[in-house]
Amino acid sequence: xxxxxxxxxxVNAQEIxxxxxxxxxAKGETVTGEQVVxxxxxxxxxxxxxxxxxxxxxxDEKNSFxxxxxxxxxxxxxxxxxxxxxxxxxxxxxDEGKVTAINILPVEDxxxxxxxxxxxxxxxxxxxxxxxxxxxxxxxxxxxxxxxxSGQTDGFFSFSKTEHEYIRWYDREDHTIxxxxxxxxxxxxxxxxxxxxxxxxxxVQATRGQILMHGNTVCDARFSKCCxxxxxxxxxxxxxxxxxxxxxxxxxxxxxxxPLPDLTKEEEAERWIRQAPASFCDTHDKKxxxxxxxxxxxxxxxxxxxxxxxxxxxxxxxxRRNTRTDYGQxxxxxxxxxxKSGRICKLKIVGTKxxxxxxxxxxxxxxxxxxxxxxxxxxxxxSELKDGIPEWFILTGAGWxxxxxxxxxxxxxxxxxxxxxxxxxxxxxxxxDIRRYY
Numbered sequence: 001x002x003x004x005x006x007x008x009x010x011v012n013a014q015e016i017x018x019x020x021x022x023x024x025x026a027k028g029e030t031v032t033g034e035q036v037v038x039x040x041x042x043x044x045x046x047x048x049x050x051x052x053x054x055x056x057x058x059x060d061e062k063n064s065f066x067x068x069x070x071x072x073x074x075x076x077x078x079x080x081x082x083x084x085x086x087x088x089x090x091x092x093x094x095d096e097g098k099v100t101a102i103n104i105l106p107v108e109d110x111x112x113x114x115x116x117x118x119x120x121x122x123x124x125x126x127x128x129x130x131x132x133x134x135x136x137x138x139x140x141x142x143x144x145x146x147x148x149x150s151g152q153t154d155g156f157f158s159f160s161k162t163e164h165e166y167i168r169w170y171d172r173e174d175h176t177i178x179x180x181x182x183x184x185x186x187x188x189x190x191x192x193x194x195x196x197x198x199x200x201x202x203x204v205q206a207t208r209g210q211i212l213m214h215g216n217t218v219c220d221a222r223f224s225k226c227c228x229x230x231x232x233x234x235x236x237x238x239x240x241x242x243x244x245x246x247x248x249x250x251x252x253x254x255x256x257x258x259p260l261p262d263l264t265k266e267e268e269a270e271r272w273i274r275q276a277p278a279s280f281c282d283t284h285d286k287k288x289x290x291x292x293x294x295x296x297x298x299x300x301x302x303x304x305x306x307x308x309x310x311x312x313x314x315x316x317x318x319x320r321r322n323t324r325t326d327y328g329q330x331x332x333x334x335x336x337x338x339x340k341s342g343r344i345c346k347l348k349i350v351g352t353k354x355x356x357x358x359x360x361x362x363x364x365x366x367x368x369x370x371x372x373x374x375x376x377x378x379x380x381x382x383s384e385l386k387d388g389i390p391e392w393f394i395l396t397g398a399g400w401x402x403x404x405x406x407x408x409x410x411x412x413x414x415x416x417x418x419x420x421x422x423x424x425x426x427x428x429x430x431x432x433d434i435r436r437y438y
Contacts, residue, residue, distance in 0.1 A: 001438035003209070006110050006139065007091070008189055009178040010084070011070050012100045014039050016092070021085070022063030024056040031056070037092055039099050044092055056090040064192060065090050067101055071183075086191030095177055102178050103191065108204055110189065111135055115200045117190040118408075123291035127415030128203035130424040133434060134406050135187055137211040137221035140437065142186070143179050144218060158239060165357040167346070169238045207421070209438040212429055214245045219432050225292075226303050227251050227341065227407035228377050228399025229272070229279035230260055231428065236339030237361050237402045245432040248340030251279045251410045253417075263342035266335060270379045272342055273398045276305045280410035281399075292412050303400040306374055310393050315368075319349060322367045323358075327351025329389045333368075333380045341403045343377040352389070361402055368395070375399040405429065 015038040023032050035046070043050035056065065066085045088105030114135050115128060159168035180186040212219035220243065222234070234246045250260040261268040276282065282304045283289065310318070315330050328351040336346035336357050346359040349367075358367060365373035378397035382390035406428040414424050422434055 003438055004107055005104055006107050006143075006180070007178040008103045008105075008110065009175065009181045010086070010101045010103055010191075011067055012095060012098050013069070014098055016099050016101055017068040018090070018101070019066045019068075020056060020063070021065060023059045024063065024065070024090070025059060026054060026056045027051070030059065037099055039094065039097060042094065044094060044099055052094065054092040056092075058087070058089070061087070063087070082190070082193065084191050084193040093177060100177065103182075107136065107139065108208060110139075112196050112200055112204045113191055114187045114189050115203065116196050117188040117193075122197065122199070123288070123412050124415030125199055125203055125206075126419060126421045126424065127412050128200055129207050129421035130406070130411055130415070131223075131408070132204045132207045133210050133212060133421070133425060134221045134223055136207070136209075136437075137219050138187070138223070139180065140211055141218045141220040145220075146175070146179065164355075165346075165359075166363075167357075167359040168363045169360045170362050171238045209436045210434055211437045212245070212425065212432045213435045214243070214432050218437075219243070219245050219429060221429060222246065222402070222405035223408060224399075224401025224403050224405070225407075226281045226400040226409045227279075227403040228304060228375060228397075229277055229282065230263060230341040230403070231405065231407060232339050232341040232343050232361075232403035234404055236341075236343060236345040237404055245429040246404055247430050249428065249430065251281055251407055252277075253280070260340070263340060264338050266338070269335075269338050269342035269377075273305070273377060273379050273396060276398075279304075280413045281407050283409065283413055285413075288412050288416055289409070292408055303374055304398070306397050308369075308373070308395045308397070310395075312389060312391050312393075315393055316351075318369070319351075319367055322369075325356075326353055327356075328353030330393070331389065332382065333393065335380075341377060342398065343375060343403060345376070347376075373397070375401060375403065377403070 017036050019034050020032045023030050037044050037046045040050060043052060044054055046054060064085045064087050066083055068083050069081045070084045071081050086103045088103050091102040091104055093100050111132055115131055175181060182189040212221050229251055231249050233248050234243050235241055248260060261272055263269045263272055312329060320326050327349055330351050332350040334348040335344045336348050339345050343361050344364055345361055346357050347364050348357045358364060361376040364376045375397055377399050378395040381394040383392045411424050425434060
């Protein structure tokens with residue numbers, strides 16, 4: 001099989017400013033330099049003419065283009081805008097009353113950027129090789145899913161709602177005109193904005209075309225920053241499906257790898273979260289963390305175990321604003337169901353005006369934070385009641401992210417300890433095979 005190309009959605013706006021760094025071909029002419037396009041009358045306005053779509057093809061494969069005001073970290077606490085540069089084709093299309101900029105480029109070039117964008121890319125070669133296989137596998141799994149769902153009209157997210165329960169999960173919603181987006185919702189991709197580290201280039205080349213397979217299926221190889229000591233199963237975060245290669249595992253070496261407690265039980269989950277057992281991802285080693293985390297990710301500290309304190313007023317207002325529902329004063333937050341990692345997938349919010357069970361993990365994290373709570377693996381402490389109402393709540397939690405699949409910090413620690421990339425992969429993806437796809 002020949003190396004495929006991938007389409008990546010970069011930015012969506014009423015007006016897009018960009019610079020062609022070199023000569024590109026578009027609409028029968030050669031163009032270069034600064035350009036502006038805008039959404040007008042259902043089309044794309046460029047140089048006084050309206051088009052349904054525009055494609056800028058580089059005349060030399062080394063030519064790049066720069067997009068201005070690209071938002072990264074959308075809805076996260078580090079959200080900001082950057083100017084970013086890319087190689088490959090720039091395609092502009094109309095989508096929902098705006099112009100969307102799409103970058104089309106070969107898969108291996110995309111992966112080199114992803115790994116440089118996802119982390120500082122100075123970590124061990126074996127960890128970077130493992131991440132290259134994971135990112136490549138996840139990518140092809142999403143492309144296959146998109147093809148399978150292309151004839152459906154119900155979108156990429158689902159929810160169930162009753163009088164007593166609202167359960168929603170988020171998985172690739174809105175991505176119908178390109179394969180993946182460039183932000184953390186998919187895989188962080190910032191083109192050639194970050195100079196590609198030669199170790200990353202070597203890692204991608206060394207694993208060229210390699211993906212994780214289970215039987216005849218490409219593994220949907222999810223990953224998160226820090227599992228908190230135990231990885232989660234797919235069905236507790238997204239649709240109710242189970243994948244053998246995404247089973248819950250204890251993130252520790254064989255010496256520490258005692259059986260994982262049943263963290264679906266409240267008493268076991270509470271003990272686990274409060275005690276912080278030794279795990280690969282339990283590290284404060286700045287050398288290792290700086291290898292994985294970009295500067296804005298390092299604004300976050302204490303993510304293996306963490307605490308958040310809310311006053312009654314803060315929590316009630318957060319929940320009201322994030323759910324657009326007035327629960328009144330918050331009496332309690334009660335875990336109804338936990339996954340295998342201790343992450344809450346159903347949480348009952350008890351208020352003076354309303355009581356409702358919400359889920360899954362990302363809906364819980366969005367509801368209880370200005371951006372995203374680190375994870376839904378937490379236990380709740382509250383103050384003594386005053387006139388039947390707690391004055392404050394403390395959430396003590398574990399991990400950063402959904403916890404499914406590879407734990408980036410744990411895998412980086414494994415790489416530093418001398419584990420090979422295939423050992424790292426088969427630690428996190430049980431019963432998977434590493435095969436060459438092209």
